[in-house]
Each structure stands twice: as structure tokens, then as C-alpha cells.
Amino acid sequence: MNKPLLTGALALAVSGCASQQPDMPFTLTLAHINDTHSHFDASDAPLMLDGHQLYTRLGGHPRLLSQANVLREQARQNKQPLLFVHGGDAWQGTGYFKLNQGAMNADILSRLGLDAMVLGNHEFDLGQQHLATFIQSVNFPLVAANLDTRREPALKGAENLYPYVLYAFDGHNKERLESMEDAGGDAVVAVIGLVLEDMPEMVAETGRLRFEQEVAAAQRTVDTLRAQGVQHIVAVTHLGLERDQRLAAGVNGIDVIVGGHSHSLLGDFSDLGMGKQPAYAQLFSNPDGRAKTCVVQAGQYAQAIGKVTVTFTPDGRVSRCEGGNTLLTDGVFYRDIRRGEQHRVSEAQQQGLNELIASDERITVIKEDEALRRHIDEQYRPVLNAAYGKVIGHVPAALGHRRLPGRDGAQSDVAPLVAASQLYWVNTPAVQAVTGRKADIALVNAGSVRAAVEPGELKEGHVSLELLPFANPLSMVSLTGRQIAALLLETINASLPEGAHTGRFPYAAGLRFEFDETRKGAGFLRSLEVRKADGWEKVDANASYTVVMNGYSASGNDGWNTLFKTQQVLTDRIDLAWVDGKLTAFPVARLDKTGGGAIQVHYINQPLNCRTRGVKCNTDASAFVEYVRDQRPLLSPLNDTGVTLNRLQ
Structure with a gap:
């Protein structure tokens, strides 16, 4: 039985019958992606390889699925627990999203075998009803512990949106739990979600949703879980790397933070032409000085997948956290991004590249999942091609x-x-x-x-x-x-x-x-x-x-606060849109904010509603x-x- 999201006092009661967790060390592997932004097809990308700038194709969801299946098979053979999670912002980014309004995202993501996904800011772009449809359509749970939906009709009582979810592991075998009372003697991992506390400043319309302070909500949720006997806690966040690091240093009891939002391909990829970010799987000491939190993130646009392996002490603290991000290439390389046959590298150079990639854990050649590739090509690609x-x-x-x-x-x-x-x-x-x-x-x-x-x-x-x-x-x-x-x-x-x-x-x-x-x-x-x-x-x-x-910027969203401040009393601003094919000016009177912090534009005459028929x-x-x-x-x-x-x- 699914439970709706409740914030404030979380709904699960602390039970004296909560099961005791095993005393032996526990190891968990997390496969993770974030900020995929509807890149269902592979992206053309330049890479530095063997001292040359070459062009290949990276990622795409069929390739993500193939690599996730490789990691699952490795975990199965080693009888190791594994979770596959998404750090948010699956929406926007390509024509696929524009044409399918989130429905394709629900379809394709449901074929990846995800165990949880946090809501990114772009999941709110189409309003609450579209988001509710997406949440109900996917076959994996959405998590957001600091999101209060109780006043928002479209999301109130959403049956697939949770503060956190629980998974019990017996070796590689995994079971989703309703509560700790069902755990038996198995090791249990909680996956909590955290969304941006300042979401109303980033999203045009958040309705009656309330976004709680990230650190306070995280600590309250962790304390509730610890009181129930949960020893292993993963936070899947869409806050950005800097806030993830602050969260790790400001909250007691989170073991791993799997992040998104800042598109950070953690690790040193500079010799591959992909830049250098902070180290993957950095550990940050908690405020109590007793435990540490590991922080990871996996870039953008479905180009890479992260894999982190976490080993816990018998009392549930992180003792080791290691892994890395892996770029997923089709293994075909060109000297020019126009990718003509005349631009293909020579057979000898291709062989050398194959050997180089085989020795580098940061990049791998992997084929697309054939069934998912065929599904995209048959169901979605023809309309996309026609729309350009x-x-x-x-x-x-x-x-x-x-x-x-x-x-x-x-x-x-x-x-x-x-x-x-x-x-x-x-x-x-x-x-x-x-x-x-x-x-x-x-x-x-x-x-x-x-x-x-x-x-x-x-x-x-x-x-x-x-x-x-x-x-x-x-x-x-x-x-x-x-x-x-x-x-x-x-x-x-x-x-x-x-x-x-x-x-x-x-x-x-x-x-x-x-x-x-x-x-x-x-x-x-x-x-x-x-x-x-x-x-x-x-x-x-x-x-x-x-x-x-x-x-969007003119209203002061996404941190352009000066513009909001200058237009609260009076403004001479005009917005420009097409109405039945005719360019029309919409004069603005002033700006203000709703009780939830969302910015409102007040027009002098007719309001500009981009969802109105005939308005572009x-x-x-x-x-x-x-x-x-x-x-x-x-x-x-x-x-x-x-x-x-x-x-x-």
C-alpha cells in the first residue's frame, strides 16, 4: 500500500518492534545519473584522445540502460546490493520534451529500472497537473522530504511521491518495504529526497506547494529514520554540488549524497577535454564529528553514469567510499564533427583508441540497448524529425x-x-x-x-x-x-x-x-x-x-533578484508574444510574490497567459x-x- 507524502511530522511511527539490523559490515553499490534533460539520443561530443581532438557520440538512454545492466549483472554475480537512482532534471533539453510534454520521459525512464528519483526544478516547468501525471505514470518512486504538497490540489495525496523509500537487501536480492516492521533480519537502506528550498525563485509557477529548508528537513528525516532502526541512509538531491557539500557538513547521519543540478562531472577529465571538477566520492565530516558523508554526482545529458561503492562499519558509519564517473561512448571516432566517412580515423588509429579506452576507467565503449533504441526510433523519432x-x-x-x-x-x-x-x-x-x-x-x-x-x-x-x-x-x-x-x-x-x-x-x-x-x-x-x-x-x-x-529573468527568477526589487512598485516593462500570429505588447504594472515565494507578474491590461489558445x-x-x-x-x-x-x- 502506497503512502502519500507528509511533511512536518513524518507519518511512520517509531515502533518498539523495529527489527535489529545485522552486526556485520554492509557494502552498497549505487549507480546514478542526473540532469539527463531528455537526451534520449546520444550527444555529439569532442574528446581529447591520444593527443588528438576527436569526435564521438556519448550516452543517450539506450546506452545508459546497457551500462546499468552491466552494473546490475556485476552486482548479481558478486551477490552485492545495488540501487540505481536519478538526481533530477529529467525534463527539458531537447525537442523530444517539447513535443511530448513529459510523457516520453515517463515512458523511457520507466524502462531503465530506476529505484528512486528526486524531483529537479525542471520537473515543475509545466505546472502541477503535468507533474502529477508524470509522478503517477512512472514505475519507480519519486522522493522529496522537504516538499509539502498538502495545500496543492494536483499533488495532494500523490501516491507515488514520498519523503523517502526503504529497501531491504539479502545479498543482491532487493525488496521495497512499507516500514521497518517488514525488514526481518535484512539490511535496510533508506533513500530520501531533497529539492531546492528556493524553488519558487527558480520556477515560474509552484502553485500552493511549500518548500522547506533543506538542512532542517534532512536532519528531521534522518532522525526519524534512525529512531526506527535504519542504519544506512542515502540522500538523492537536486541542490547543486556546493549545497550538497554544505548538507554533508551540516547534517548528522546521511551516509551518501547523490546529487544533481550543477551538472558536475566529478573527477579529473581534463586530459579528455571534459574539464576538472572536485574529486568524486569526497568525504565530509558531520557536525557531531563521529561520521562522514560521501558526495557524488554524474555530469549531464545522459553522457555518463556514476558508480560508487560504500562500505559501512557494523554500527552503520561509512568506512570506505570509492568509485567514479564513466563516459559512455559508441566507440566510433571522427576527426571532424561533421562525421563524414572521409573523417573517420584510420583502422590503425581506431585500434589504438580501443586499447587506450580499455585501460581507462573514466570511459567505456558500450552498445545501445537494442529494444529501447528500436522503441524510441519507432514511437518518437519520426515526429521529432518532422518538427524541425x-x-x-x-x-x-x-x-x-x-x-x-x-x-x-x-x-x-x-x-x-x-x-x-x-x-x-x-x-x-x-x-x-x-x-x-x-x-x-x-x-x-x-x-x-x-x-x-x-x-x-x-x-x-x-x-x-x-x-x-x-x-x-x-x-x-x-x-x-x-x-x-x-x-x-x-x-x-x-x-x-x-x-x-x-x-x-x-x-x-x-x-x-x-x-x-x-x-x-x-x-x-x-x-x-x-x-x-x-x-x-x-x-x-x-x-x-x-x-x-x-x-523569466526580467521577473527576477533564478537569482536575478535586482530585477524583482526594481519592479515591485512600478515598472515600464513590456512583454512580447504572438497572439493569433500577430506580435502583441503586454505592459506590466508591477511584480510581487505569493505566500509561497513565487514571483507574480501583474499586467496593466490583459494578462499574458502563454497557455491560452492562439498565444505563442x-x-x-x-x-x-x-x-x-x-x-x-x-x-x-x-x-x-x-x-x-x-x-x-
């Missing part, structure tokens, strides 16, 4: 997307182009005829750009379904130079700490800035200039500038399509992005 529409331009070389500029100066190729497209589009005569205004600056939060752009034909669907899939209206709003500087300082400083959520980092057009990191995770603006007809001039703190950005809000995608078609049909990076970020080494 007309060719709008060509991309000679890959355009990468890096949310936060690196210490080496590398940054996003795509986000500056998105900003340039918005500034271009709102200043075209057709749009100015609707707005009556000219924009000076465009700002783009890095997280709104959801994909790199691969070489070859660029179609409308690549933009609206992959690059800018959120269908955001563009907004125009007046800001003073002082407010612009405050916004940049706020968002850049918030993006710099190790493991921080970097989706809030700002890229720009018509504006250039230089930022110096003066201490770890913080710094100041060295210069801030706006483009004028005769060149660049210093931003005047007291002057007013018209800024264009997507409506994706003017952000429209701007990029027109910009490429009219200005840059051969799409290449801008010579100057306007962003200079001087980071400490």
Missing part, C-alpha cells in the same frame, strides 16, 4: 556553450549570439512599430541557453526545440546604470563559488564589462560600458537604459531565427562577446 522545419542557416564549426567562463578565458559561443539576436530583433522596424521603443542592451542568463550548436544545417526546430526550448517571451524594461551594475555583481558573484549553479551568469549585447575575481568566489566590476553609435562609453550610474531579456510566447526563439536568417546565415562566433572575467587561478 525549414533550414535557416549553416554552421561551419561547432558552437559550444559554457555557462561560466573558465580560468583559461574560454566561454560560451552561443549565449552572446542569443543576446545579439534579441537586441537586433527588438530594434527591427516591425517590432519597434509594436513597442515604440529602442533597446540599448540585451542580457541573457546562461541557463536559458540549453544546447550547443553542431555543424551543418541549422533548422528552426534546432532553435525552438533545443537551443531555446522554454518558449519565453522577450521583455523590455528600463534600468539605471546603477541597477545594471548591481545585477551583474549579484549574478556573477553567485556563479563563481565552486559547484555553484552557473545558469544565472549573464552574457550581453550592447554592453561590455570586465570583472575581477579578487577572492575565491567573489570580486568587483573593473569596467562597465555601453555601445553608442560612435563607440563605447562608460555606463552612467544615474542614466536610464532600455534592456531586453527573456521574461517564444519570441526569444523567433528573435534568434530571424537574426540568423537575416544577418548571419553562416553562423560563427562573435569576435567580441563583451564579457571579460578575470578569475583566480
Whole structure:
């Protein structure tokens, strides 16, 4: 019998009959993924191998399933317990999601054999009813101990949403328990879920949901489980690496944190061209000084799978925690991302690569699961191919997307182009005829750009379904130079700490800035200039500038708090959307917040409801399509992005 999610006082009573756990050491293996973002097909990816930049395809859900089955078989042969968990954000990311609205995610994820998944912030993107349908459709439990659903009609009493779930193990054999009274003498593992406490700031509409403070809810849940006799506790979180580390150091009794949200491929992959993150399976001491918590995370886009093995002392503390992330490649390599037959590596080089990969635990060649590949190709891929529409331009070389500029100066190729497209589009005569205004600056939060752009034909669907899939209206709003500087300082400083959520980092057009990191995770603006007809001039703190950005950012979501503060009393902001094919301006009066912390936009006349029949809000995608078609049909990076970020080494 399933139980609904209850927060505050958790529903399971402490029973004097709770079973005693075995005194022998216990070892648990966790396979884990996170931030898969509807990447059901493999991703084209560059890798450095044997000193050469080569191109292959990484991951995809059929390949994830094959690797998960390999790990399951290893655990079966060794008679070892294994759980397979997802760290959230399965939604968004590709045209598959745009076309199927979460239904395909439920279908494909249910075929992976997951044991639990935490809710990521993007699982809330379509509103509570869509989320409720997803929760009810999957064949594995969703977990969220700090989510209070009691006031939200769509999710109240959801039968597949829990604060935590319990699994009992007899060797490799696993059984889902209703309570500890059913455990017998088997070892029991609790899997608890933790979602972002500031979810209302990140998601447009969270209804009447309440999000509790992460550390307090985690400690309360752990204490409840320990009182019942549970000795092994795994937290599956969607908080980001920095918060996971704080959680590990701030809560007594969590053994392993399996995270998501910051897309952290933990470990050193720099020689493979995939960057260097903090070490996989780091241990953090709990506040009581008695126990330690192990923290892991597995990158993004279904490209890798993590495997961590945890050994416990007889009294339930972690004694060893080790493992790593493994990139999943199809094993086919090209010298050029256009992947023509003439670009294939030679037979001798392929043999050398096979030997190199066989000796490297960070990467493996694995075939896709044939049944899942066939299911995707038959049920979903034909509609996806038809939806991509007309060719709008060509991309000679890959355009990468890096949310936060690196210490080496590398940054996003795509986000500056998105900003340039918005500034271009709102200043075209057709749009100015609707707005009556000219924009000076465009700002783009890095997280709104959801994909790199691969070489070859660029179609409308690549933009609206992959690059800018959120269908955001563009907004125009007046800001003073002082407010612009405050916004940049706020968002850049918030993006710099190790493991921080970097989706809030700002890229720009018509504006250039230089930022110096003066201490770890913080710094100041060295210069801030706006483009004028005769060149660049210093931003005047007291002057007013018209800024264009997507409506999500314009409301102050995702840490762009300065924008919320400036519009609480009065604003001249207008939002732009298509109504029955006609571009329409929606003037905004002010912003406020609901009791739950969600930001509300109050319009002067008719409200903008992007779900209304005949209303299309994706003017952000429209701007990029027109910009490429009219200005840059051969799409290449801008010579100057306007962003200079001087980071400490």
C-alpha cells in the first residue's frame, strides 16, 4: 500500500518492534545519473584522445540502460546490493520534451529500472497537473522530504511521491518495504529526497506547494529514520554540488549524497577535454564529528553514469567510499564533427583508441540497448524529425556553450549570439512599430541557453526545440546604470563559488564589462560600458537604459533578484508574444510574490497567459531565427562577446 507524502511530522511511527539490523559490515553499490534533460539520443561530443581532438557520440538512454545492466549483472554475480537512482532534471533539453510534454520521459525512464528519483526544478516547468501525471505514470518512486504538497490540489495525496523509500537487501536480492516492521533480519537502506528550498525563485509557477529548508528537513528525516532502526541512509538531491557539500557538513547521519543540478562531472577529465571538477566520492565530516558523508554526482545529458561503492562499519558509519564517473561512448571516432566517412580515423588509429579506452576507467565503449533504441526510433523519432522545419542557416564549426567562463578565458559561443539576436530583433522596424521603443542592451542568463550548436544545417526546430526550448517571451524594461551594475555583481558573484549553479551568469549585447575575481568566489566590476553609435562609453550610474531579456529573468527568477526589487512598485516593462500570429505588447504594472515565494507578474491590461489558445510566447526563439536568417546565415562566433572575467587561478 502506497503512502502519500507528509511533511512536518513524518507519518511512520517509531515502533518498539523495529527489527535489529545485522552486526556485520554492509557494502552498497549505487549507480546514478542526473540532469539527463531528455537526451534520449546520444550527444555529439569532442574528446581529447591520444593527443588528438576527436569526435564521438556519448550516452543517450539506450546506452545508459546497457551500462546499468552491466552494473546490475556485476552486482548479481558478486551477490552485492545495488540501487540505481536519478538526481533530477529529467525534463527539458531537447525537442523530444517539447513535443511530448513529459510523457516520453515517463515512458523511457520507466524502462531503465530506476529505484528512486528526486524531483529537479525542471520537473515543475509545466505546472502541477503535468507533474502529477508524470509522478503517477512512472514505475519507480519519486522522493522529496522537504516538499509539502498538502495545500496543492494536483499533488495532494500523490501516491507515488514520498519523503523517502526503504529497501531491504539479502545479498543482491532487493525488496521495497512499507516500514521497518517488514525488514526481518535484512539490511535496510533508506533513500530520501531533497529539492531546492528556493524553488519558487527558480520556477515560474509552484502553485500552493511549500518548500522547506533543506538542512532542517534532512536532519528531521534522518532522525526519524534512525529512531526506527535504519542504519544506512542515502540522500538523492537536486541542490547543486556546493549545497550538497554544505548538507554533508551540516547534517548528522546521511551516509551518501547523490546529487544533481550543477551538472558536475566529478573527477579529473581534463586530459579528455571534459574539464576538472572536485574529486568524486569526497568525504565530509558531520557536525557531531563521529561520521562522514560521501558526495557524488554524474555530469549531464545522459553522457555518463556514476558508480560508487560504500562500505559501512557494523554500527552503520561509512568506512570506505570509492568509485567514479564513466563516459559512455559508441566507440566510433571522427576527426571532424561533421562525421563524414572521409573523417573517420584510420583502422590503425581506431585500434589504438580501443586499447587506450580499455585501460581507462573514466570511459567505456558500450552498445545501445537494442529494444529501447528500436522503441524510441519507432514511437518518437519520426515526429521529432518532422518538427524541425525549414533550414535557416549553416554552421561551419561547432558552437559550444559554457555557462561560466573558465580560468583559461574560454566561454560560451552561443549565449552572446542569443543576446545579439534579441537586441537586433527588438530594434527591427516591425517590432519597434509594436513597442515604440529602442533597446540599448540585451542580457541573457546562461541557463536559458540549453544546447550547443553542431555543424551543418541549422533548422528552426534546432532553435525552438533545443537551443531555446522554454518558449519565453522577450521583455523590455528600463534600468539605471546603477541597477545594471548591481545585477551583474549579484549574478556573477553567485556563479563563481565552486559547484555553484552557473545558469544565472549573464552574457550581453550592447554592453561590455570586465570583472575581477579578487577572492575565491567573489570580486568587483573593473569596467562597465555601453555601445553608442560612435563607440563605447562608460555606463552612467544615474542614466536610464532600455534592456531586453527573456521574461523569466526580467521577473527576477533564478537569482536575478535586482530585477524583482526594481519592479515591485512600478515598472515600464513590456512583454512580447504572438497572439493569433500577430506580435502583441503586454505592459506590466508591477511584480510581487505569493505566500509561497513565487514571483507574480501583474499586467496593466490583459494578462499574458502563454497557455491560452492562439498565444505563442517564444519570441526569444523567433528573435534568434530571424537574426540568423537575416544577418548571419553562416553562423560563427562573435569576435567580441563583451564579457571579460578575470578569475583566480
